[in-house]
Amino acid sequence: xxxxxxxxxxxxxxxxxxxxxxxxxxxxxxxxxxxxxxxxxxxxxxxxxxxxxxxxxxxxxxxxxxxxxxxxxxxxxxxxxxxxxxxxxxxxxxxxxxxxxxxxxxxxxxx
Amino acid sequence: xxxxxxxxxxxxxxxxxxxxxxxxxxxxxxxxxxxxxxxxxxxxxxxxxxxxxxxxxxxxxxxxxxxxxxxxxxxxxxxxxxxxxxxxxxxxxxxxxxxxxxxxxxxxxxxxxx
Numbered sequence: 137x138x139x140x141x142x143x144x145x146x147x148x149x150x151x152x153x154x155x156x157x158x159x160x161x162x163x164x165x166x167x168x169x170x171x172x173x174x175x176x177x178x179x180x181x182x183x184x185x186x187x188x189x190x191x192x193x194x195x196x197x198x199x200x201x202x203x204x205x206x207x208x209x210x211x212x213x214x215x216x217x218x219x220x221x222x223x224x225x226x227x228x229x230x231x232x233x234x235x236x237x238x239x240x241x242x243x244x245x246x247x
Numbered sequence: 248x249x250x251x252x253x254x255x256x257x258x259x260x261x262x263x264x265x266x267x268x269x270x271x272x273x274x275x276x277x278x279x280x281x282x283x284x285x286x287x288x289x290x291x292x293x294x295x296x297x298x299x300x301x302x303x304x305x306x307x308x309x310x311x312x313x314x315x316x317x318x319x320x321x322x323x324x325x326x327x328x329x330x331x332x333x334x335x336x337x338x339x340x341x342x343x344x345x346x347x348x349x350x351x352x353x354x355x356x357x358x359x360x361x
Contacts, residue, residue, distance in 0.1 A: 233278075
């Protein structure tokens with residue numbers, strides 16, 4: 137079992153709709169979670185981090201964490217074509233400082 | 248502040264050769280992590296260096312090695328290259344004192360092994 141798992145997609149969402157990206161993790165000791173966005177040919181950049189159960193909102197982005205279910209999600213409201221990218225979920229290993237990434241979900245926003 | 252700098256940007260090597268990649272972190276950052284990215288595999292953790300010491304290592308063969316210098320610059324070396332080593336190698340830096348810190352990535356080195 138991979139430590140951080142995501143559906144690879146592609147996930148196709150119409151412009152203006154809500155895009156929902158999901159991630160599960162196996163290490164119950166993980167305390168913090170990150171969402172990175174990676175445009176084609178570019179390096180990943182952090183867009184959201186979440187440490188507590190519940191929702192965290194930042195503009196059009198909402199991260200959701202459920203530690204009991206070991207589940208993290210990212211919602212993108214009012215999706216724009218510029219949101220088309222690969223979204224990577226990441227979590228630090230509980231017994232080490234290394235940060236583990238999922239394989240990423242490719243999101244495509246269709247006009 | 249200048250961002251994370253990786254050199255070279257592109258490399259073409261043949262099987263059996265060795266290669267050295269370089270990473271200069273953001274000024275003040277003491278942690279440098281290396282990742283391998285291939286299509287469909289996401290970012291695979293190679294190793295992390297903090298204050299010149301390897302702090303963590305991923306599940307890669309011993310052909311992959313690295314080091315960090317006193318100025319926090321890091322190099323990674325791959326010996327006896329195989330076709331499967333073709334990938335984007337990303338370096339990321341952070342302060343390194345806590346695990347909930349943001350990673351700052353360089354532009355990567357695209358390695359092609361022929």
